[in-house]
Amino acid sequence: MDITIRELNTTPTQLTFFLLTGVPGLEDIQIWMSIPFSFMYVLAVLGNVLVMAVVVYDRSLHEPMYLFLAMLAFNDVLLCTVTVPQMLLIFWQGPLEATFPACLTQMFFVHALFLSESAVLLAMAFDRYVAICIPLHYTSLLTSSIIGKVGLVLIARSVAVVTPGVLLILRLDFCRSNIIHHTYCENMGIAKLACNSFTLNSIYGLSAALLTTGLDFVFISLSYWLILKTVLQLPSKEARTKAFGTCGAHICVILIFYTLAFFSFFTHRFGHHVSRHTLILLANLYLLIPPTMNPIVYGIKTKEIRMRVVGTCSQTLFKSNETAKNR
8 A cells, every 4th residue: 555654844734644653663563563463353242242132132131230241341342443454454465545534433433432432331230239239229229221221321421521622623623644653543643743722632631530530449449448348247158259259250351441541541642752652552451451340341241141141052062963864
């Protein structure tokens, strides 16, 4: 793919496209980097689609815990799909042109889906808190109607928070370059190309992150702290061990998600000493590792999901064998 990298002149202009170059400094090994990223992407999509299919088609799983799990799986598929295929295309073919509207659209969905991922994790933590700490109120607090409203609130919050960030990009003038040293269009990656001040973009992005995902993390931490306090009071050692195993796995995934996300977020703004290729790799990993791990931690480790998956696979295998015998 022969694309000439063109710099803009010093006169403010309306861009028609951006040029995404991939991971700076690692261009020679990007083709090899595509192998683990491809594997993780396929695993994430297949795992999450399997979880969604099991929850949707098995009516006995139409309960709050599993419905939230299906929401998370759906969000995970979208989250990695809006970035990874484009990243792999850059790794395989070189720099990729993205029109200005397409770039802003991708930026919107990346940030909106990240916010909704955080919100679903909060909803799942609250679900576990109610189920373990105040089980008598579970059916009254988490009805089907409330779960539907929670889903709408998640979408509304993401749109309301991300839209001003997109509008703030539209107010910028671009005169330096149209080259984004990244694998996808990201808010500050675009803003830094402007020739006028992007301070307002940075302040809004930081404030929005702290007031949404930051608070989500605080409430999730509080939920699991209260859950662990309740678990420690359980009389049965077996029940405590099982609860610790489940909560421990959930906490590990949550910590990975927020640690990678916030490290990438803050270093992109303040970590000028961090190498650029490290920033780009982290920005891709925090969007890909959680979707890859969530089906395993939240899905396969959940007994009911695991039983349905094994049962479905066994039935499929049995039918295949019967068909082969009949032939």
